[in-house]
Amino acid sequence: MIDSIKSINGLLSGSALTGVETGSANSVSAAAAQGTGSQVSFAQIMGDMASDMANTVKLGEAKSFEAIQGKASTREVVDAVMNAEQTLQTAIAIRDKVVTAYLEIARMQI
Incomplete structure (x- = not known):
């Protein structure tokens, strides 16, 4: 199960996210520690969250x-175990929000 969660990082480097910047793990933490205000892509944040979640579980x-x-x-x-459970519940909540947002966008008239 954990290995399938880790495969999310493989999706980030694929061609499905053309034009989206991807980076190495902990880049969000490094940017926050530096306090430089540098731009961090959404793909980096989601990738780091997936890695952290997998490590916690x-x-x-x-x-x-x-x-x-x-x-x-x-x-x-x-x-x-309680930390892993909380992390998993957070990941499920984020997934539900992403699916809801996608469905709302899909319902928009062009």
Whole structure:
């Protein structure tokens, strides 16, 4: 499941987004840390969000496996899983908003 989420980054570099700038991961964080006010593309933001979401869910899974092996405390597992759940709910909400916006645009008269 996580690998299919990671494949979103592959879509960003495809020809479907011709004319849209794409960049490396953490470029949004780097631009924010510099405070230069440089332009960041929408594709970069969405790509970084997808990468961060996948990493958060992977961390939750890893903590769960560590708990099964007896290497992680219950609190660490609960924190990681709840963080992953919150991230997934945010991603679902963003997806729903994007679909709603697309449907509204599709209904517009030309």
